[in-house]
Amino acid sequence: MAVKKKKTSRQKASPAVRERGTISIRNVTKIYDPEGVNVMAVDNCSLEIEAGEVCMIVGPSGCGKTTLLNVIAGFHSLTSGEIYLDDELLCGPDKPLANQGADRMVVFQNGALFPWKSLLDNVAYGPMVQGILSKSDARDKARDMLAEAGMIDVADKFPGEVSSGMARRAEIVRALINDPKVLLLDEPYRAMDALTKSIMHEALLAMYDRTKVTIFFITHDLEEAIFLGDRVVVMTTRPARTKKIVSVKIPRPRDYKLLSSEQFRLLVEETKDAVHEEAIKAFEAGERELA
Amino acid sequence: MSDQAISDAETSLARTPPKGFALAWYRLKKSLATPTPYMMLFGIILWLGTYYLLTEGWKVPRFEKIPGPLEVMTEFFSFDPIWGTSLFTEDFRINVYVSVRRIVIAFSLATGLGVPLGLFMGWSRIFKDYAFPILETLRPIPILAWVPLAIIMFSGFETPILFLATLASFFVTTLNTMLGVESIDESYFRAAGCLGSKKHHVFWHVVVPGAMPFIFTGLQISIGVAWFSLVAAEMISGDYGLGYMIMDSYMVNKYVSMVMAMISLGFVGWATSAMVRWGGNQMMQWRVKALALEGR
Numbered sequence: 133m134a135v136k137k138k139k140t141s142r143q144k145a146s147p148a149v150r151e152r153g154t155i156s157i158r159n160v161t162k163i164y165d166p167e168g169v170n171v172m173a174v175d176n177c178s179l180e181i182e183a184g185e186v187c188m189i190v191g192p193s194g195c196g197k198t199t200l201l202n203v204i205a206g207f208h209s210l211t212s213g214e215i216y217l218d219d220e221l222l223c224g225p226d227k228p229l230a231n232q233g234a235d236r237m238v239v240f241q242n243g244a245l246f247p248w249k250s251l252l253d254n255v256a257y258g259p260m261v262q263g264i265l266s267k268s269d270a271r272d273k274a275r276d277m278l279a280e281a282g283m284i285d286v287a288d289k290f291p292g293e294v295s296s297g298m299a300r301r302a303e304i305v306r307a308l309i310n311d312p313k314v315l316l317l318d319e320p321y322r323a324m325d326a327l328t329k330s331i332m333h334e335a336l337l338a339m340y341d342r343t344k345v346t347i348f349f350i351t352h353d354l355e356e357a358i359f360l361g362d363r364v365v366v367m368t369t370r371p372a373r374t375k376k377i378v379s380v381k382i383p384r385p386r387d388y389k390l391l392s393s394e395q396f397r398l399l400v401e402e403t404k405d406a407v408h409e410e411a412i413k414a415f416e417a418g419e420r421e422l423a
Numbered sequence: 424m425s426d427q428a429i430s431d432a433e434t435s436l437a438r439t440p441p442k443g444f445a446l447a448w449y450r451l452k453k454s455l456a457t458p459t460p461y462m463m464l465f466g467i468i469l470w471l472g473t474y475y476l477l478t479e480g481w482k483v484p485r486f487e488k489i490p491g492p493l494e495v496m497t498e499f500f501s502f503d504p505i506w507g508t509s510l511f512t513e514d515f516r517i518n519v520y521v522s523v524r525r526i527v528i529a530f531s532l533a534t535g536l537g538v539p540l541g542l543f544m545g546w547s548r549i550f551k552d553y554a555f556p557i558l559e560t561l562r563p564i565p566i567l568a569w570v571p572l573a574i575i576m577f578s579g580f581e582t583p584i585l586f587l588a589t590l591a592s593f594f595v596t597t598l599n600t601m602l603g604v605e606s607i608d609e610s611y612f613r614a615a616g617c618l619g620s621k622k623h624h625v626f627w628h629v630v631v632p633g634a635m636p637f638i639f640t641g642l643q644i645s646i647g648v649a650w651f652s653l654v655a656a657e658m659i660s661g662d663y664g665l666g667y668m669i670m671d672s673y674m675v676n677k678y679v680s681m682v683m684a685m686i687s688l689g690f691v692g693w694a695t696s697a698m699v700r701w702g703g704n705q706m707m708q709w710r711v712k713a714l715a716l717e718g719r
Contacts, residue, residue: 205613205617206616207613207616232613232616232617233617233619234617234618234619236617237617237618238613238614238617240610240613240614242608242610244608244610244611244613244614245614246611246614246628246629246632247709247710247713248632248633248635248707248709248710249628249632249709250709257618257628258618258619261618261619261620261621261624261628262618262619289712290708290709290712290713291709291713292709292710292712292713292716293712293713293716306618307617310618310619
């Protein structure tokens with residue numbers, strides 16, 4: 133009963149249309165200098181992401197997609213250019229490293245749930261350390277959010293005890309409990325089989341439809357990109373620049389019947405040509421991937 | 424498989440997993456169905472048999488002076504020991520008690536100092552820059568080389584021994600703890616940063632639990648090292664203790680008592696290691712459960 137009541141109050145709290153979460157990437161360049169040799173990871177990249185948009189970034193391995201995400205998240209500094217979040221400067225020439233904060237939540241490539249905390253405590257962690265909720269309130273809210281995502285049965289298990297798909301979903305819940313402006317996902321479903329992936333996609337879309345959070349999603353998988361995204365940004369091989377932007381004008385909510393439609397197939401074709409060209413270049417260059 | 428057996432298997436799957444005594448019983452039954460306990464038994468018999476034949480059976484040259492297993496066991500459990508020491512005599516119990524008490528003190532000191540120091544060294548670059556070079560220079564000095572200095576520095580019998588036993592395990596614990604912190608995946612720190620952690624949150628929620636597996640590996644080694652240096656110290660400048668008992672018995676040709684002290688060291692040392700392991704498993708249920716699912 134209590135769960136149900138909280139659920140309605142949460143839905144009220146999340147507006148259907150987002151007014152926040154605009155990312156503006158302006159002429160961003162990132163040069164690594166690991167051994168005295170400059171390596172350009174991102175070259176003069178510009179991209180505008182609207183509030184509540186699902187923006188999918190595709191490109192060959194090691195092209196600098198993750199670098200861009202790390203700069204937005206505040207893990208790496210940028211070399212030149214500016215990034216704004218809702219017209220507020222995140223990082224720029226005078227402040228190359230953005231502050232890390234709960235307004236931009238990252239879901240990591242290999243998963244970064246704390247293995248020593250139960251899923252529940254992982255989810256409750258953010259509001260607790262930010263001092264927004266007391267420990268017991270944070271746990272109550274975490275329990276409600278896990279219930280909403282259909283994971284109440286595994287809430288008290290440790291990440292090592294559940295499947296990778298379950299862990300990844302819990303990680304997204306851990307991000308969303310903080311009500312972030314932007315969700316940054318770095319190939320979160322990379323190591324999953326196609327069937328698990330499709331379940332993960334549906335779960336992610338369900339969460340997106342509830343929250344309408346801006347999503348910055350890095351992937352290799354074109355079908356994933358088009359199925360989930362409002363726009364698909366194809367990046368060039370290193371140094372990364374935007375090569376092509378494909379708008380996906382397929383109404384939401386989307387379901388899996390979409391995958392066999394003609395419209396979907398044409399979009400995949402259109403994107404594939406651009407990506408393939410870059411993949412060949414990247415393969416021939418044979419450079420090591422950058423973190 | 425008969426129908427009955429299949430339905431039994433089905434009900435056992437449907438049942439909730441056993442707990443407590445039932446779980447222990449289930450594990451015992453399961454382990455008795457594997458070759459492991461029988462091979463262990465065979466190994467022990469083989470070892471004891473060789474020991475018996477060398478000393479008491481064939482009396483091989485150079486081995487005939489060594490007390491055999493029967494002689495030692497008879498003496499060990501005798502109410503009226505020939506050489507004056509057995510499980511039931513006062514001085515044996517004092518020796519064991521004194522050694523165990525020294526280990527408890529030394530190990531607690533080494534852990535209490537080594538773990539925090541290691542955590543800070545792993546976590547803070549500046550702290551490491553200050554402390555690490557000195558630690559790395561002191562660490563390779565063998566514990567026996569410290570003996571004279573310890574005797575000069577500290578008065579009496581007790582403090583030099585405690586110092587030596589503490590020192591050895593302190594280095595092991597510190598180093599392992601530091602490596603433990605350095606082994607924590609960067610993405611946990613990043614995740615903690617994203618989630619809005621302040622520095623002390625990162626320390627208590629990421630650094631400490633993340634280093635825990637390495638810390639306990641270190642503690643396992645460190646308690647062994649503590650025993651090693653304790654016995655060495657007791658042999659050189661002891662007054663009671665199992666190391667003292669070994670040396671003292673050797674001096675007066677009580678070889679049976681000497682072997683008894685060695686065997687006692689083996690058992691007591693094993694028991695303390697097991698306790699450390701148990702403590703680690705209690706504190707790291709997350710890891711125990713994950714490893715159990717991997718079949719370990």
